[in-house]
Amino acid sequence: MTHNQAIAFDMLPGTITAYLTAHRDRVIAAQLGLFAADATVVDEGHTHAGSSAIAAWMSHSASAYTYTITPIAAEQSGEGEGDYSVTQHLAGDFPGGTVDLRFRFTLRDGLIQRLVIEP
Structure with missing residues (x-):
């Protein structure tokens, strides 16, 4: 049980805070350096594995829509320290105009592993 x-x-x-800031500001190089x-x-049902695929995902995500991001809650999971x-x-x-999304991070050696x- 989690x-x-x-x-x-x-x-x-x-x-994580550095990623969230870089993501909000759409600074791809800063985001990528944290992985x-x-x-x-995994986003919208698609898995992006490795630096090249993640960079392509970031580039597409940053240019597809214009949006604002407001963090509303943070949790540490009982699954592991990271x-x-x-x-x-x-x-x-x-489409839809607003959504609450959960960003689930797994860290390893100070970097984002997953x-x-x-939603």
Whole structure:
């Protein structure tokens, strides 16, 4: 059974806060530098594995729509020391106009090993 504990945003690891800032500001190089070379990202049902695929996903995501991002909750998962999730509210010109997305991070050696983005 997984136990998630709400935490303050300032209690998130620096890697995650740096990613969230770079993602909000759409700075692809800064985001990419926070991922392990063999990392995976799962978004919209698609898995992007490795630096090249993740860079292509970031480039597409940054240019597809215009939106604002507001973090609304953070949790540390009981699954492991490096497991965190951040729920963010997005509002913009994408279908539906607003959505709350959960960004589930798994860290390894201070880098993002896996990121799953889902409603």
